[in-house]
Amino acid sequence: MSIKIKSPGTVANLVCGFDILGLAINEPYDIMEFELTDQPGVIIENRDDFNLPTDPEKNVAGVVLLAALEKAGVNKGIKVSIEKHIKPGSGLGSSAASAAGAAVGANKVLGNIFSQDDLIQLAMIGEKLATGVKHADNITPCILGGVTLIRSIHPLDIVPLANPDLFVTVVHPQIEVRTSDARQILRKQVFLKDAIKQWGNIAGLVAGFMSNDKALIGRSLEDVIIEPVRSILIPAFDVVKTKCKEAGALGGGISGSGPSVFMLSETEDIARKVGVIMKEEYDKIGIENYVYVTTINKNGVEVVNSE
Numbered sequence: 341m342s343i344k345i346k347s348p349g350t351v352a353n354l355v356c357g358f359d360i361l362g363l364a365i366n367e368p369y370d371i372m373e374f375e376l377t378d379q380p381g382v383i384i385e386n387r388d389d390f391n392l393p394t395d396p397e398k399n400v401a402g403v404v405l406l407a408a409l410e411k412a413g414v415n416k417g418i419k420v421s422i423e424k425h426i427k428p429g430s431g432l433g434s435s436a437a438s439a440a441g442a443a444v445g446a447n448k449v450l451g452n453i454f455s456q457d458d459l460i461q462l463a464m465i466g467e468k469l470a471t472g473v474k475h476a477d478n479i480t481p482c483i484l485g486g487v488t489l490i491r492s493i494h495p496l497d498i499v500p501l502a503n504p505d506l507f508v509t510v511v512h513p514q515i516e517v518r519t520s521d522a523r524q525i526l527r528k529q530v531f532l533k534d535a536i537k538q539w540g541n542i543a544g545l546v547a548g549f550m551s552n553d554k555a556l557i558g559r560s561l562e563d564v565i566i567e568p569v570r571s572i573l574i575p576a577f578d579v580v581k582t583k584c585k586e587a588g589a590l591g592g593g594i595s596g597s598g599p600s601v602f603m604l605s606e607t608e609d610i611a612r613k614v615g616v617i618m619k620e621e622y623d624k625i626g627i628e629n630y631v632y633v634t635t636i637n638k639n640g641v642e643v644v645n646s647e
Contacts, residue, residue: 341376341448342373342374342375342376342449343373343374343448344373344644345374345448346369346371346641346644347370347438347441347444348364348365348369348637349365349426349437350363350364350432350437350477350478350481350482351432351433351595351596351602353477353563353594353595354487354561355541355545355561355567355591355592355593356538356541356542356561356563357477357542358563359475359477360542361488361490362433362477362490363487363488364481364636364638365432365635366636366637367634368425368426368432370426370434371387371422371423371644372401372420372421372422372423372438372441372442372445374418374420374445374448374449375418375419375449376418376450377416377417378416378417380409380415381396382396382402382405382409382417383418383420384396384402385419385422386421386422387422387423388422388423388425390424390428392422399438400439400470401420401422401439401441401466403465403466403469404442404465405418405420405442407465408442411454411462412446418445418449422438424438428516429516429517430600431517431594431595431597431599432512432600433482435466435469435470435478436478436482438466439462439466439467440463440466440478440479440641441641442462443460443462443466444459444483446462447459448643456484456498457496459483460479460483460498461496463476464493467479472523474493475490476493478596482641483641484500485638485639485640486500486636486637486640487500487501487502487503488500488501489501489546501550502551503549503636503638504552504554505636506557506605507604507610507635508602508605508611508633508634508635508636509589509605509612509631509632509633510595510602510603510631511601511615511618511629511630512599512600513574513576513599513628514628514629515627517574517597517598518597523597525569525570526570527565527569534565535565538563538564538565540560541561541563545557545560545561548560557590557591557604558590559591561591561592561593563593570598574598575625575627576621576624577594577601579621580617580622581593581603583621584617584618585603587613587614588605588614589603589604589605590603590604590606591603591604592604601618608633611633612633614633615631619631
């Protein structure tokens with residue numbers, strides 16, 4: 341049996357929700373093809389120019405597939421072909437797309453034997469390889485689609501949130517910020533007054549999603565703990581964010597650990613104006629960039645064909 345899937349990019353943290361909030365987007369996405377084989381083990385074929393490891397124990401998708409085969413207890417193997425369009429180190433959930441895609445793809449070729457929680461737990465193994473930490477803020481929306489809240493990892497408790505009809509504009513400056521490096525610069529302690537403000541923003545953002553209150557979403561897209569530290573790694577961040585909000589965006593910030601920056605808008609017209617601003621600002625300082633004007637992906641990893 342063989343299948344082909346699309347694994348979407350994701351925006352993690354959603355400004356104030358560090359490691360607990362995320363949403364899936366329709367562009368960019370990876371393509372992965374899976375084939376169940378009689379030869380035990382995992383074979384990886386890369387169909388892109390990122391030169392990721394083909395040793396399954398050193399590859400994000402590979403470790404997930406190995407874990408899935410072990411959990412299934414079958415004397416079979418899986419061959420995977422990966423065509424990545426989500427650049428590693430982009431802040432758009434590249435490792436999560438590989439890990440989540442591998443979990444869903446393995447489940448499909450093995451006969452849909454895993455639960456939703458199983459898939460998330462399997463995919464988190466890949467994220468640990470990539471970042472050193474088992475976090476699910478990219479994994480969960482990638483698998484489930486939409487906007488998700490990770491209330492807890494131990495035990496796993498995932499809360500799908502309502503999906504407002506918002507447009508998402510993302511600029512990906514062609515520089516790399518490694519998630520592991522971006523974590524190392526974070527403060528180990530925070531002031532209580534900052535924690536209180538952050539909790540209010542997280543609660544407001546979740547309430548805004550659930551009630552489709554776009555003004556509340558905009559007011560709540562504020563981070564007083566993580567963004568002030570991580571934004572120093574991203575050229576022109578403050579200028580881009582300020583000008584995009586002046587153009588009508590509800591708000592936004594760093595996508596994951598960066599360097600990508602995202603903005604949420606109520607209309608496509610505003611979203612496209614925001615995209616022009618993003619491109620102009622990075623063109624000014626001579627940094628190559630890609631801009632995506634897209635929407636929230638409500639389906640997550642999808643099978644596009646099977647045999």
